[in-house]
Amino acid sequence: MRDACKEIPDLVQSLAGEMQKLQISQARLEDNVQTLTNRVDNVEIDTRKSIDAYLEVQAQKVEKELNEWLEVKDREISAKIESDVKTVVEQATAAASVARVVESRAADFPVGRHVVGYWGWRDRTVADVGPDAPYFMSPAMLVPDLGELPLSLSLGVLGMPGISAYFGLLEVCKPKEGEVAVVSGAAGAVGSIVGQIARLKWCKVIGFAGSDAKVKWLKEELGFHHAFNYKTNDVTEALKQAAPDGVDVYFDNVGGELSSAVVNSMREWGRISVCGSISGYNESSLPKATIIQPAAIYKQLRMEGFLYSRWHDRWEEGITQLTQWVREGKIKYCETVTEGFQNTPKAFAGMLQGDNLGKAVVKV
Template sequence: MVGSQIAKVLESKHKDYKLGDLVMGYFGWQSHSVHHGDEPCSLGLDKIKPYVLPDIQGLSPSLGLGFLGMPGNTAYFGFLEICKPKAGETVVVNAAAGAVGMHVGQIAKIKGCRVIGFAGSDDKVEWLKKEIGFDAAYNYKTVDIDKALAESAPNGVDCYFDNVGGEMSSIVMNRMNHFGRVSVCGAISSYNDAVKPKATLIQGMVNRSELKIEGFMVYRWEERWLEGIKQNIQWIKEGKLKYQETITNGFEKIPQAFIEMLEGKNFGKAIIKA
């Protein structure tokens, strides 16, 4: 099973990895690994080789799996490079209380945007509004999404960071302004469906509003990896980024935590402390 770890080096014959170093790598669901060090991990994620966690200035090493790791860089590069937000624009993000979504929303606020989020519980919605300053947030399970957008984005949506796909995305894109930008990060709504769900066609609205829709894999920015981590450290230290982690204790609970993450029960990054 694919899984990223912050692992401690117990023995090393490699000049770049020293005894006691904390290393981020895709070593899988296992307690111990032997790795060459110069090659990417062979778990299907073949772009990033293991790297020693940079100086995170006293923050928890677990953040190397979240805000200071792949999810953080997903938010940093996937939002800024594709959506290219401008101050005063309206941004919509779904799965907004997840590790990537809450990060995107906060970067949007840093850039001076109006931010609307959709999450899966009332508690998450309250946190998004009261703790990290979303301008509006809704429980997608209990609201009419189109009416919610009419209320909170009467002048339309400029940027949409999409983690979910499906009918929600069709609704959001129908509310987008001319030359709106959509960053497609994921499609949570259909990952576990044997029969893929149908959603309203988007081609007409894409054509009419001349939307830009771009999917991405974060490893595109491998050569700038530390840039994202360093900027996110700075924003955390400045109090501009707040994070949440759902930590489950016990290696044997990995399957349970994974299932609960897919069910949306995690708040922020789902972490296993082995």
């Protein structure tokens, strides 16, 4: 099984080069690369042990969500997961994948079925998929029969991003017909789904994204009523134009000054679902933003953060509804697909810079 990991050191070296382009400390990265290379070189997998499944990866995604675990200080990177300090390179490679079961000792994971789990950047793996198996982010789960739909959707609209959008909007914000819903990071994997669900619930939908091309996609393809490039538009003024009476629902993927502007433009009893904070993921210090407490108090707003794992027991419910909407053409999706396992670091760096439209995935 050593061959299953033989490409990882080269990938890590490539990742170091891509991250250097993002102005991350080269000296620190070299230390991290050496650490992971040593760990990989020493990997030994004893297949005689009671393992559950041997998997061949079909596609994997590069995770913007994982940056929520990162702390960036003095242009050096540290990462906290539980109480153990690990390197950024290890965290970058802890991505979700969809894989085909090649061998199995687990009755619930038969050979030939596909499964989604967090196994990192690799083209095959041996996984413990038992009910008591330890896991990162979420346990391994079987992919339902998607029929003619691409398997990679189980990493996007029919996977964790879809679940985050579906329950994060409907359960946390509880949008009502006729209300105004705003989405930041609206062209991303989660935000693009949130806006479409809000539209299906008869809300007036306003999206903010980081380029004119993304704004055009949101309005012309996804049916957002209004969309703005936050880099070239004043957010407060844009909302005065698009929602003169204020905002009822805000799905926040970004944080920072953009979110402060939205929160301060909300109506009484507004609801805010906090899914991410992209504005601070790659900064050397936490961004400063206008305070929101006066608006929260005097407009009696409710803000709630969430992890998608809250709804693991309702996963089938969410995926079933999302699949129906996709098949009916009521929810559209876009994937930025990078071909080739060896190009994963470039896909990761591009995603951090906002190059992707919709979900960024690597076809292995």
